[in-house]
Amino acid sequence: MQENQRFTWPHKDLLDVSQLTVEEANHLLDTAEQFHEINQRPVKKVPTLKGKSVVLFFAEASTRTKTSFDVAGKRLSADTFALTKSGSSLTKGESLKDTALTLQAMNPDVIVIRHWSSGAAQYLAERLDCAIVNAGDGWHAHPTQALLDAFSLRQHWGRDFSGKTLLILGDILHSRVARSNVILLNKLGAKVRVCAPRTLLPAGVNDWPVTVYTNLNEAVQGVDAVMCLRLQLERQQAGLLPDLSEYATTYCLTARHLAMAAPGALVMHPGPMNRGLEIASDIADCAESLVLTQVASGVAVRMAILFLHATRKDGGSK
């Protein structure tokens, strides 16, 4: 951690990966590597953030991301406090502004926010002095997911993703995971493809730094990795899809598709998976699947994020 002590993290908040330079993203991922080592030790707790407090404000239901942040905070000896929708005043009609001011009054070092509204993390960041870490806002951004995905890929591809092509498959329209990954993967040098039926592609996607496909057989040709997205079952009710079995027939990633990808192509999924809908069960469990690597990466990356944001005012030292 010696090098890191001389690096002052320049950002108060982590709202999206778009704010990070390539150097900053790599610095964050390098920091995560060091925490990843700690996570392999028999005793996984370090006193790095002792005395710091982290609020986990999850207005939208989440088990995986919240637990990941909770574990990350606790391994760094930070005090973590969870505020979830059912246990918060949000259900009593309190505005986000008042919730934010209440949280501020408790003087935390970091607030991790998950919210259904695009822009909610920015809303807090504009109003509060403490660090805001976006754990997913609406359809907009999920920077910690993109960073942990990059961290997982790095273990196979190294630091430079040049020459690699990754396909993001599924509901791009409603996916903050897709939006953040498109930005970060491009920064790190990868080529990105997206594939979905037209009803699940966002307006303006043709101007994104991606190649757009609607046919999975074409999209998967020669790619080095496929990232499947979770399909929310309510998309069918919203009239964006016919019955789900038709979706599975056309867009579920199977061994047949992977055979058209580059040899040894990696398979990713942010979870939770709908096996048999967007990803075939045997593919989810195959040797090339990074699904569980992603979970482990999540803890290390979130440790790095909490560390960098909670200590930036301390001059970067522990």
Add this chain to the structure above:
Amino acid sequence: MSSILIIQNAQYLGETVDIVVRDGKIESVGPKADIPDGAEVFDAAGLKVFPSFIDCHVHLREPGFEYKEDINSGLRCAAHGGFGAVMAMANTRPVNDTASITRTMLAKAKATWPHGPRLYPVGAATVGLDGKELAPMAELAAAGCAAISNDGKPVGGAEMFRRCMEYAHTYGLIVIDHCEDPTLAKDTHMNEGATSGRIGVKGQSVVAESMQAARDILLSEYLDIPVHLAHISCKQSVELIRWAKERGVRVTAETCPHYLLIDDSELENYSTMAKVNPPLRTPADVQAMREALKDGTIDILVTDHAPHAEHEKECTLDEAPNGISGMDSAVALTWTLVTDGLISEADFIKRWCHEPARIFNLPINGFAKGDPADFFLFDPEEHWVLTPEAMQSKGKNTPFLGRMLKGRVKAHWMGGVKIV
């Protein structure tokens, strides 16, 4: 004994004039008037004079939402903004769908601003704005409604809208349509396009508007009944309106300052102040709107003044209500269209005064002898910042907040009485 007011040295369409007002009516407009004993004199050197403008599309929120605006504050805002007449939409609570509501609104206006600005209520097209049952338009017309509109909750069904047009026409009223297909506009918070796609917000396509504009145009031609299209915002709609006018269809259309000046990049940072319906469109649409205003495809300028309380816009974009508080800044903002060379000063007056009066059959000051002495003075050189304190409206919700504006209303007379 008659009262005489003389406005000296005012600039009117490039000429320096003295305006003589006798007993609230224009007596003469011309060079250097004699000043009789007892005349009140106002020196307007360096100032332009305009006939009081008409804003055919405002929301004054009373009855029911007085915390956002009320008739008194709304008319004060109009007076200071240069408007001598406003047409107030029916989406109040209760909805203005009966004569008693219309009369209550008019009584409040008369009590608070007896000399003007004049209030012209717009009656609902359907009861409760529900789109199911025709509103009693004969009664609304008799009580003083100047037009009919379901603005705020547009009529989705084509059959119902046709009946609204026909029935309103029976009583000499024109229907103002907020062109919006309810299914395409459902749960949207901004324009659908590159920005909405990137920032992850559900967008409203231009087709939600243009499709209904097309419907209205076709019905208007088929029925031979005029129709007025509210707050047009996009290229596709103006192309349809241009086509309709070439065919001789009796369609008229309005737009607002914001559709001529700013685009959906205003929402890049989820600014709730820039959330309005129809939404701010792309730069290409803004360009098309400006051309349409210039060539007359767009007949009139309106504000769609939609004030909200501060706390209502203090939230995330998806939870914020639509609307921009517009009457305080509209004249200064659209004056830039003249200084930019897009439209002439005469067209500026036409789009804010003569054409609205023609479409809705409202009285007007044409500066001819005997016309009502309704006019305001405007300093085209004054720079001022649009701050909440500088605004008369209760609603401070505008994306232009904090902007330096050029040109300001300095004084306003109605019927020869100084109201500002």
